[in-house]
Amino acid sequence: xxxxxxxxxxxxxxxxxxxxxxxxxxxxxxxxxxxxxxxxxxxxxxxxxxxxxxxxxxxxxxxxxxxxxxxxxxxxxxxxxxxxxxxxxxxxxxxxxxxxxxxxxxxxxxxxxxxxxxxxxxxxxxxxxxxxxxxxxxxxxxxxxxxxxxxxxxxxxxxxxxxxxxxxxxxxxxxxxxxxxxxxxxxxxxxxxxxxxxxxxxxxxxxxxx
Amino acid sequence: xxxxxxxxxxxxxxxxxxxxxxxxxxxxxxxxxxxxxxxxxxxxxxxxxxxxxxxxxxxxxxxxxxxxxxxxxxxxxxxxxxxxxxxxxxxxxxxxxxxxxxxxxxxxxxxxxxxxxxxxxxxxxxxxxxxxxxxxxxxxxxxxxxxxxxxxxxxxxxxxxxxxxxxxxxxxxxxxxxxxxxxxxxxxxxxxxxxxxxxxxxxxxxxxxx
Numbered sequence: 001x002x003x004x005x006x007x008x009x010x011x012x013x014x015x016x017x018x019x020x021x022x023x024x025x026x027x028x029x030x031x032x033x034x035x036x037x038x039x040x041x042x043x044x045x046x047x048x049x050x051x052x053x054x055x056x057x058x059x060x061x062x063x064x065x066x067x068x069x070x071x072x073x074x075x076x077x078x079x080x081x082x083x084x085x086x087x088x089x090x091x092x093x094x095x096x097x098x099x100x101x102x103x104x105x106x107x108x109x110x111x112x113x114x115x116x117x118x119x120x121x122x123x124x125x126x127x128x129x130x131x132x133x134x135x136x137x138x139x140x141x142x143x144x145x146x147x148x149x150x151x152x153x154x155x156x157x158x159x160x161x162x163x164x165x166x167x168x169x170x171x172x173x174x175x176x177x178x179x180x181x182x183x184x185x186x187x188x189x190x191x192x193x194x195x196x197x198x199x200x201x202x203x204x205x206x207x208x209x210x
Numbered sequence: 211x212x213x214x215x216x217x218x219x220x221x222x223x224x225x226x227x228x229x230x231x232x233x234x235x236x237x238x239x240x241x242x243x244x245x246x247x248x249x250x251x252x253x254x255x256x257x258x259x260x261x262x263x264x265x266x267x268x269x270x271x272x273x274x275x276x277x278x279x280x281x282x283x284x285x286x287x288x289x290x291x292x293x294x295x296x297x298x299x300x301x302x303x304x305x306x307x308x309x310x311x312x313x314x315x316x317x318x319x320x321x322x323x324x325x326x327x328x329x330x331x332x333x334x335x336x337x338x339x340x341x342x343x344x345x346x347x348x349x350x351x352x353x354x355x356x357x358x359x360x361x362x363x364x365x366x367x368x369x370x371x372x373x374x375x376x377x378x379x380x381x382x383x384x385x386x387x388x389x390x391x392x393x394x395x396x397x398x399x400x401x402x403x404x405x406x407x408x409x410x411x412x413x414x415x416x417x418x419x420x
Binding site: 040041042043044123124164165168169171172175176178179180182183190198199201202205206207208 | 253390418
């Protein structure tokens with residue numbers, strides 16, 4: 001797949017995934033900002049760069065967003081809520097600890113491959129958020145952390161997992177899935193679902209499921 | 211530890227680690243560039259920003275480096291060579307597969323905590339390199355990949371490891387250690403050596419060492 005086609009696919013995918021961001025021009029600006037921040041970094045991107053991508057004037061951006069920082073904040077908010085919904089749905093699919101861990105880590109790894117561009121922005125540009133926004137997003141990340149820990153605790157309580165360091169293992173599992181967004185290429189030979197299956201296996205090994 | 215003190219510590223640490231970059235002003239510029247790129251991103255940093263950090267004029271930068279891109283390239287080269295030396299030393303310490311895997315992954319995870327600022331730059335700004343430079347750095351990253359794979363193959367050949375997907379497991383192990391640079395904070399409660407010990411344990415679990 002060439003880069004332009006991959007970009008188009010990702011725009012179409014984000015249009016579907018973020019359909020609740022309305023009106024449509026606000027959604028298009030959010031997606032354009034994701035791409036601009038991913039390419040050149042938050043600090044090197046101007047609101048004019050973002051506006052130009054969707055054929056708007058910089059003034060048009062301010063109809064929907066107060067500032068460039070608000071665009072980043074909205075991306076982080078929508079992106080984290082979206083991935084938290086995916087994580088919760090995965091955790092709710094089974095009560096069996098091994099299957100639950102497989103679903104949570106497998107789905108989250110696949111999510112980071114599929115949505116690698118927004119995932120990079122929301123993982124690497126957090127420090128550019130205003131303090132109050134950073135606090136809000138950090139709370140969402142903490143919820144993900146707690147969800148993974150709960151999965152580990154569930155398996156330990158059932159006597160199925162052996163995990164001496166639950167916070168550390170939870171952190172490592174989340175870190176492993178988050179970093180998929182860094183190395184994943186649409187042109188690579190592993191599809192998002194293959195990465196999910198491999199990572200689900202590795203997670204089960206890490207907890208020494210009996 | 212406050213941020214200014216942590217910054218000072220990291221500068222001192224890089225001064226020692228990169229002592230073979232000479233003359234001293236060239237080394238100081240390289241370290242200043244690491245910090246500037248980590249704070250605002252490569253594209254938002256000017257050679258003037260870098261020069262100012264060490265009390266030089268922009269013209270002073272060009273005495274040592276042709277361009278901002280050459281600074282990034284040198285950071286990537288020095289950083290990757292430095293970490294490759296650390297990886298090779300870790301792999302050579304023991305012939306026992308379990309101990310070798312512990313040493314390689316434990317040391318590399320600790321390295322990414324200790325050198326988190328240059329590690330972030332060399333992991334996240336690769337796309338800004340000129341094609342020939344990117345090819346050279348990618349070859350160094352591939353050597354790291356081969357070293358981790360060789361460690362896995364060694365354990366499988368000895369009948370000690372059970373690894374159905376060696377390239378995938380090697381990729382995941384490297385990815386796990388690289389992402390330490392993203393989440394590590396000098397103010398956090400885990401020291402680099404604690405992270406190394408935890409990750410060494412998790413690696414051994416991932417290969418189901420008997």
